[in-house]
Amino acid sequence: MKYDTLFPMNNIKKVDRANAEQSSRAGLIKFGSKLPITMDILQRIDPSTYLLQMNGKKSFAESERNLDPGMKYWGEVTHKRGEKLVVKNLIKQPSFFNQIRDYAYLDAKKVLQSFSQNFGSSFQSKFKSEIISNMANSNSREEFLFLNQLLLSMEQNVISIPVTYQDRSGMFQYKYGKKEKRQNGKEEVRNLDFYAAFETLGAMKGKVVYFNKEASLNLEVNFEKTRDFLYRNIGVSDVVKEMDVSIKIIKDEIQPLYSFTQNNILDIKT
Numbered sequence: 001m002k003y004d005t006l007f008p009m010n011n012i013k014k015v016d017r018a019n020a021e022q023s024s025r026a027g028l029i030k031f032g033s034k035l036p037i038t039m040d041i042l043q044r045i046d047p048s049t050y051l052l053q054m055n056g057k058k059s060f061a062e063s064e065r066n067l068d069p070g071m072k073y074w075g076e077v078t079h080k081r082g083e084k085l086v087v088k089n090l091i092k093q094p095s096f097f098n099q100i101r102d103y104a105y106l107d108a109k110k111v112l113q114s115f116s117q118n119f120g121s122s123f124q125s126k127f128k129s130e131i132i133s134n135m136a137n138s139n140s141r142e143e144f145l146f147l148n149q150l151l152l153s154m155e156q157n158v159i160s161i162p163v164t165y166q167d168r169s170g171m172f173q174y175k176y177g178k179k180e181k182r183q184n185g186k187e188e189v190r191n192l193d194f195y196a197a198f199e200t201l202g203a204m205k206g207k208v209v210y211f212n213k214e215a216s217l218n219l220e221v222n223f224e225k226t227r228d229f230l231y232r233n234i235g236v237s238d239v240v241k242e243m244d245v246s247i248k249i250i251k252d253e254i255q256p257l258y259s260f261t262q263n264n265i266l267d268i269k270t
Helices: 017-031 097-103 108-117 121-136 141-155 224-236
Strands: 037-046 049-054 057-062 072-081 084-092 159-165 168-176 188-198 202-211 214-221 244-249
Touching (some): 037 057, 097 141, 108 168, 121 159, 224 244
Antiparallel strands (some): 202 214
């Protein structure tokens, strides 16, 4: 895998909003209720009723959980009550997700392939170099600040990678844990913590453990639909098909390894 195919120089992808909205509606037809849905909370009508938008359409919906107007959530539609939809399992999307939709430019499949072939610092070093090059040639202040956040993430030992998959976008973050020795002093245990957030799956976190030439993958997700989708499709990937995989559903919001902020926006080290 050549890095110049993984990290195209100065080739930040801009998402066409109209095409993205059309794709979102097509995705609802394709997947039906098999995956979580992104919901924009437009207005609170009364304590349990909200005006929201999903898949390009506005609807009134009931939610037992208090929601914040102006925010986006992943969630599920259970049924219709009169003229209202009933939504549940709402998980707030991280604030940086709008930026991901604008500036994600790395192909998710190529990133996974590169991980399988480049375990160590070479991937991180090249990624950092490409970020700096793209910053020097950024087309807007917003693009520059977004790329700067990727550098700030690396200063916290977290690699944050904005990715595209088909016509959608997401974020993948990872960091290496400390290497450990088993009691015999010969067998080494390595682990990698990661976070991922995708438009059609929601957020997930997990750990990959390497021991005695074998690897295991432990995942936590917020939705049963996400877990079922992953179990159906995870064996297709050459990266994980040989791993021992465990997926657990949790209720709490899954937090990124590194959260983008506007503080110390130019505090970078190169």
